[in-house]
Amino acid sequence: MNLINQFIWVIFPYLCMATFVVGHIFRYRYDQFNWTAKSSEFIEKKQLMIGSLLFHVGIIPVIMGHIAGLGIPKSWMNAIGVNDHLYHMGAMYVGGLFGVFTLAGMLLLTARRLTTKTVRRLSSTSDMIVNLLLLFIVFMGMFSTLVTNKVQPEFDYRDTISIWFRNLVIFRPEASYMVDVPLSFQIHILAGFLIFALWPFTRLVHVWSVPLNYVRRSYILYRKHRQH
Template sequence: MTNQFLWVIFPYICMATFIVGHIFRYRNDQFGWTAKSSEFIEKKQLMIGSILFHVGIIPVIAGHVVGLGVPKEWTRALGISDHLYHMGAIWVGGLFGFMTLIGMVILTWRRFALKNVRQLSSASDLIVNSLLLLIVFLGIYSVVVTNAVQPEFDYRDSISVWFRSLLIFRPEAVYMSAVPLAFQLHVLTGLLIFAMWPFTRLVHVWSVPLNYVGRSYILYRKNRVN
């Protein structure tokens, strides 16, 4: 029953919340669809952390898409052996993963440690930063430590197959039963951040400033001085 909830019910709840939540947020809170930048308070750490995080996270996301969505038979057909793929995942994925982790450490420390930035932050900002840091750490730990301790484990024979079974609405929770704990926690926290996404500043990821071109109005916010 626990397996069914964690690897079937919970993922679908997160997916549904992600989709419906974005639609609701966009229809009811377009002016809140923003990153609410704190750059005017502190720039240096924000710039360093943001560059490291964004440069690292793009290849990491691409690696996840390939690793989860592309069956190993397809990569073999392209002439990429399992060993070569594994080495690429560890060394290339590890490099960009560490870059992402360092960026998140800087951004999270900045948000919690700098008083002015913390005061500007909402509770969801602090939770999202902490959760993203945990997700990235678990991902690095899984790739570096768990793969070293359990070299026989191949996530493409378990996690990837389970993930694709969800997409075709034929979920197979059994594939996750023997997955190492670090990988399981990485997956669960990843699903959780997707469920939270529509209700946080993460929605700014989908924003493209082209919609400001030709806009006939500007919204000003006045600060009251008591």
């Protein structure tokens, strides 16, 4: 069992992150032509606009909350006056609200990809996998926050998951912190690492393509052709 825990909570995360880094380098060097979001807006716009808006409005605060919860030690929060009760209320209600936005957006985007015939035909296998996996990750995150935390109120992920994660980052991994973590949290975390491993080989790479040159590019002039 100890070897299994070592693989799941030490080797697997490092394999996923190594794949994430090396995969991006390889993709950028040898497959820049396909480094794109492959927008399907011209096929169906309304559901895409609503779903994408909900997802992005939700996911950015959710990511920031994850960074704060995993990266900032519990003692530091207490030192600035954020006690356990205040922190958990914020995570439950503020995090839950943005989680609902994210989940609603993913449900709409996934339904659009599966039910709109033309969009489905243009979708690759990786598109389907990413959509369904992201939906699953968001669902498990919401389940962990709203259900598991209610059923097991004594569990505080900052005493287990956060410490495990910070140790992982500084290359001093300790799998024992994750052994007694509730199953829903474990599944959420493992699925999260899996999406990082798949990231370089999917359209998710478009996240890094910020059009910085757009703000300083010259205007494009269109001239009407005059027939003589």
